[in-house]
Amino acid sequence: MDPSSTERAAAAAGAPAPPGILIEAEDYSSRFPDTNDYAIPSREPAASGRSTLSRFFRPGELRYHFELEKAGRWRIWLRYGSKNPVTLGTRIDPGETARLKATKLPATGGYIGPDVWDWAKIFDGELTAGSHTLAIGHASMRPDCFVVTRSDETPTDAVIRLQSETAIDPALRPLLERPLEPPRPDWLDEAAGYRLPEWFEAHRVQLHTRLSLTWLKRKPETFLKAGSLFRSLGAKTFTRHIKTGGEGAWWPSRFGAVSSATADRNLGKEIIDEAHAAGTRALIYHRHMEDDALAKEHPDWVSLDWRDKPYVKRGVKLCFNSPYADFVERRLLELVDLGADGFYFDEVHMEKWGCWCRWCQEGFTRETGLPFPERKDPQDPLWRKLSDFTNVSVERVFRKWRRAIHDRNPEVVMLIGSHTWPAMTERHLTQRLFRIADSMKTEFNLAARNPSNGLFPLPPDLEPIDPDVKIALGYAMSRDACDGRPAHVWVHGLRDETSARFAAAGVMTHGCIANLDAPENAIPDPMFKPALALGEKVSPWFVGARPVRWATVHYPELARDSHVIDGKAWEKVLYPFYGSWLALHQARLPAGVITDSQLEEGPPAGCEVLVLPAPDSLTPAMRASVARFEARGGAVVRQRAEWRWHEPDGGQEQAIAAFLEEIQPKARVAPMRILGGPKRLHSTLFKNANGRTTIALANEFAWTPTGRHKPGKPSEATPPPPCRDVRILLPKAPAKAVEIVTGRKLTIRATPEGASIALPEFDAMAVVTLD
Numbered sequence: 001m002d003p004s005s006t007e008r009a010a011a012a013a014g015a016p017a018p019p020g021i022l023i024e025a026e027d028y029s030s031r032f033p034d035t036n037d038y039a040i041p042s043r044e045p046a047a048s049g050r051s052t053l054s055r056f057f058r059p060g061e062l063r064y065h066f067e068l069e070k071a072g073r074w075r076i077w078l079r080y081g082s083k084n085p086v087t088l089g090t091r092i093d094p095g096e097t098a099r100l101k102a103t104k105l106p107a108t109g110g111y112i113g114p115d116v117w118d119w120a121k122i123f124d125g126e127l128t129a130g131s132h133t134l135a136i137g138h139a140s141m142r143p144d145c146f147v148v149t150r151s152d153e154t155p156t157d158a159v160i161r162l163q164s165e166t167a168i169d170p171a172l173r174p175l176l177e178r179p180l181e182p183p184r185p186d187w188l189d190e191a192a193g194y195r196l197p198e199w200f201e202a203h204r205v206q207l208h209t210r211l212s213l214t215w216l217k218r219k220p221e222t223f224l225k226a227g228s229l230f231r232s233l234g235a236k237t238f239t240r241h242i243k244t245g246g247e248g249a250w251w252p253s254r255f256g257a258v259s260s261a262t263a264d265r266n267l268g269k270e271i272i273d274e275a276h277a278a279g280t281r282a283l284i285y286h287r288h289m290e291d292d293a294l295a296k297e298h299p300d301w302v303s304l305d306w307r308d309k310p311y312v313k314r315g316v317k318l319c320f321n322s323p324y325a326d327f328v329e330r331r332l333l334e335l336v337d338l339g340a341d342g343f344y345f346d347e348v349h350m351e352k353w354g355c356w357c358r359w360c361q362e363g364f365t366r367e368t369g370l371p372f373p374e375r376k377d378p379q380d381p382l383w384r385k386l387s388d389f390t391n392v393s394v395e396r397v398f399r400k401w402r403r404a405i406h407d408r409n410p411e412v413v414m415l416i417g418s419h420t421w422p423a424m425t426e427r428h429l430t431q432r433l434f435r436i437a438d439s440m441k442t443e444f445n446l447a448a449r450n451p452s453n454g455l456f457p458l459p460p461d462l463e464p465i466d467p468d469v470k471i472a473l474g475y476a477m478s479r480d481a482c483d484g485r486p487a488h489v490w491v492h493g494l495r496d497e498t499s500a501r502f503a504a505a506g507v508m509t510h511g512c513i514a515n516l517d518a519p520e521n522a523i524p525d526p527m528f529k530p531a532l533a534l535g536e537k538v539s540p541w542f543v544g545a546r547p548v549r550w551a552t553v554h555y556p557e558l559a560r561d562s563h564v565i566d567g568k569a570w571e572k573v574l575y576p577f578y579g580s581w582l583a584l585h586q587a588r589l590p591a592g593v594i595t596d597s598q599l600e601e602g603p604p605a606g607c608e609v610l611v612l613p614a615p616d617s618l619t620p621a622m623r624a625s626v627a628r629f630e631a632r633g634g635a636v637v638r639q640r641a642e643w644r645w646h647e648p649d650g651g652q653e654q655a656i657a658a659f660l661e662e663i664q665p666k667a668r669v670a671p672m673r674i675l676g677g678p679k680r681l682h683s684t685l686f687k688n689a690n691g692r693t694t695i696a697l698a699n700e701f702a703w704t705p706t707g708r709h710k711p712g713k714p715s716e717a718t719p720p721p722p723c724r725d726v727r728i729l730l731p732k733a734p735a736k737a738v739e740i741v742t743g744r745k746l747t748i749r750a751t752p753e754g755a756s757i758a759l760p761e762f763d764a765m766a767v768v769t770l771d
Helices: 005-013 168-177 186-193 214-218 220-224 228-229 267-277 292-297 326-336 358-368 380-407 431-435 465-479 499-507 526-541 557-561 571-585 596-601 619-629 651-667
Strands: 018-022 030-032 040-043 051-054 061-068 072-081 088-091 101-105 118-125 130-136 142-149 204-207 237-241 283-287 342-345 413-417 439-443 488-491 513-517 549-552 592-594 609-612 635-638 673-675 682-687 695-699 725-730 737-739 749-752 752-760 765-770
Touching: 005 283, 005 499, 005 695, 018 380, 051 358, 051 549, 061 142, 088 118, 118 130, 130 142, 168 204, 186 380, 204 526, 214 220, 220 228, 220 267, 220 380, 228 237, 228 267, 237 267, 267 283, 380 413, 431 499, 439 465, 465 499, 488 499, 499 513, 499 526, 499 695, 499 765, 513 526, 526 619, 526 765, 549 571, 557 571, 571 592, 571 651, 596 619, 609 619, 619 635, 635 651, 651 673
Parallel strands: 204 237, 204 513, 237 283, 283 342, 342 413, 413 439, 439 488, 488 513, 549 592, 549 609, 609 635
Antiparallel strands: 018 142, 030 061, 040 051, 051 142, 061 130, 072 118, 072 142, 088 101, 088 130, 673 725, 682 695, 695 765, 725 752, 737 765, 749 752
């Protein structure tokens, strides 16, 4: 630690500070126990470096090493937040087993927020020049940072890095500003005109099992007959594991280790053949990040954090910038040859905080001309460049795998996990990746989550989001980032058949595939039958159909990324994006999302209204695209300063009213409007290549209880009342309208504006086709 660090931080904040050392609480040198349920770095706008430690109440200990240039009397101050008085164990240079000294600290008023932080002195004594260690225990509090100083004055917040960027050599600025990839690189031509195989689109409700090798011994009949058991419920496609973590291959691979549990058999082929014999398709969950045997054989392939510690989750993780990516490709092609119908690539792919292995360090400097960042630090522009490098590395690997897989069998689909991308809270993964994904893997309510450790958490003082609307927006983002191809939405922890049916209805209505997780100990669970039956009934009307983006809202990912330091991403970019979607959703107008690369190409066919939440942050190619759109008569809605979507106490309502007033001339002749029904009614308009129109509607579905829950504990969630008095307004009367779920032919009534179609009452979903 540099003794002048507090001076630099204070200078950046425009205030003097005593000489000393600033140590961020999340920059510990060691952690005991070193697990992911204790002392977790969490983003907090009011914290130093905009990050603090959560889950610090768990039993454990942290140690921080620092260097002193001079001997003398030193003090250590802690900035923290706590709701109640706490006792914190502390000690300087504790050795291996020394007990910590109890230090009582007063309450500050809370754990997060702008007004809950205070300073307390936790050490005052003589220290020698040289290396020292600060040890702290656990307490019900959130530690933010420490200042090691010779002054006895209580530090002020002027010494912390709330919004200051790490100093960088001005000569490096041109290299930092040079993008590794433009928003719309030439290689995106690979995605042009791609169509999914019909078998994947034709089954919009699928099942998922996490049958790992442990189930081969626990329930061998279930493990070996999953395809026929799922087919007995009506499933035509399902996802299952054929490599759960860091274990060896489940088949006699010619590359790398083979699991001892399957050394004498080709379990991978048995699983795939059984699924096909049962009349189902098998999407293969292949854990592509961990391999324990390879980590031992090639330690230089291991993915490392900034402390040179291996990343470990379901085994030791390896880096895609090493030869490991080629190894995985060979394994994938073996599974293609065994008959795999698709691959389900879960999780982060490469660690979102960056990898410090030699392959990444050498590759980063070779491509950027920049020195490698020393540590994980969003305030450091070098780290942010590393984030860009990581994203580009992931894109390159999946492009390579996609070509290899499709060259071997073009009917094999590749589902790419988006991690938290639909939640918009991190810089991990970009819209470019999903242009070349056959389908995006996401999760049921992921978009409504607000992770505390993201770079762009929703500030608590802004207007809260509506989870129902945010989930729908997440589905639109996931679908439209893949050029309208259906996202694959994992739904786990469902309680009963009603929940399963409502969840499936909501996912399908927004043009996605509902991937319902089946508890392994209950296969085949009949609770999934009604949802599967609903899916099979309506799926044929979605094959080849793509959402009509009559109104298209730009997701300005580049503009968002420019607000890492100032913390204004939600106010300036994300809330205008979410708010515009909210207004269109409430008005029940056909809407979708357009990403940065798609906007450079131009708005989609059928778009009449283009919404720009961050109009001043467009690239030249985007501006040219917008100009062409306006020249042909399209309406462009640009965010206005007076539209304060984020403001509570009426700001959002005023913005919605002003926004809808601006688009009213176009809305009068929109291709579809929905009237009546409940407030939280969902609707999407689809057209296929032959011009067939499908309108999907769903009742509120965010109420559905999902995720972990205690077995046997009943859910307090209840389904909403049925949808009644719903009418579809069209500018032109169709020859025929049929509601697919009930099979009823609907009455079409002429109106001065076109036609009106009244829907029968429905509880979860209605699907109307027009001829």
